[in-house]
Amino acid sequence: NKITVSDPEIAKKEDEIKAKYPPGQFEQILKQQGLTETDVHNILRQTVVIEKAVDPQIKVSDSDIQSYFDKNHALLDKPEQVRARHILVADLKTANDVEAKLKAGGDFAALAKQYSTDPSTKDKGGELGFFGKGQMVPSFQAAAFSAPVNSITAPVKSPFGYHIIQVEEKKPATKATLASSHDQIVAQLKQQQQSQQIPVFLQQLKSVAKIDVYDDTLKDAFPSPLPAAPAPASAASAPAPAASTDRKSVV
Numbered sequence: 001n002k003i004t005v006s007d008p009e010i011a012k013k014e015d016e017i018k019a020k021y022p023p024g025q026f027e028q029i030l031k032q033q034g035l036t037e038t039d040v041h042n043i044l045r046q047t048v049v050i051e052k053a054v055d056p057q058i059k060v061s062d063s064d065i066q067s068y069f070d071k072n073h074a075l076l077d078k079p080e081q082v083r084a085r086h087i088l089v090a091d092l093k094t095a096n097d098v099e100a101k102l103k104a105g106g107d108f109a110a111l112a113k114q115y116s117t118d119p120s121t122k123d124k125g126g127e128l129g130f131f132g133k134g135q136m137v138p139s140f141q142a143a144a145f146s147a148p149v150n151s152i153t154a155p156v157k158s159p160f161g162y163h164i165i166q167v168e169e170k171k172p173a174t175k176a177t178l179a180s181s182h183d184q185i186v187a188q189l190k191q192q193q194q195s196q197q198i199p200v201f202l203q204q205l206k207s208v209a210k211i212d213v214y215d216d217t218l219k220d221a222f223p224s225p226l227p228a229a230p231a232p233a234s235a236a237s238a239p240a241p242a243a244s245t246d247r248k249s250v251v
Helices: 007-018 025-033 039-055 062-076 094-104 108-115 138-146 176-208 218-220
Strands: 083-091 126-134 157-159 161-171
Touching: 007 025, 007 039, 039 176, 062 176, 083 094, 083 108, 083 138, 094 108, 094 161, 138 157, 138 161
Parallel strands: none
Antiparallel strands: 083 126, 083 161, 157 161
């Protein structure tokens, strides 16, 4: 189908998925599923290829966007947010030592790299980015939302250890407008249509592909003869490999 996917497209897709989780949770999920970063990139490459294949069938009109906004206005409002960085350590003594160094003028990024046990942020200066209420454990959230901007908190205990937090910026809650929500709504509506179109597209590929099953335990994955399917969409007019029916997902 002459569909190509660039490394920046894969990186963008991965960043979009990571943004849905609290810092560090995405990496924990990958570890639990036994997935490496290479596995993730391969899965995302397949995902983006399929999304591009069905894109010609995806149509989002101005009236669709307006209707979605009218029905979901409250969900599009942005809550109060905080941007913070932290240094996570295992014990209170180390936390007190790090706090003292910071208050004596120590470099936060350097101390994060030296002391922090959070693998997802330690080499980024402890940076967590923006987050809203409900995204962090209660003790961390309470400290971050109550601390003045640029101040260093006393050690905050959580199930992960002790955090020394610095709030870098705060954003007040805002009401959504059609203009401010436009791109978000388009992405949501496209995703909804993709979820309907992709299974149809994959079935069309299977209907025109020659599939040999060599493992008896997988013989039911591709029933023979395959059920009839509608004429292939334009994006599927050229032969393409059949997609696995047991593909891991990082979404």
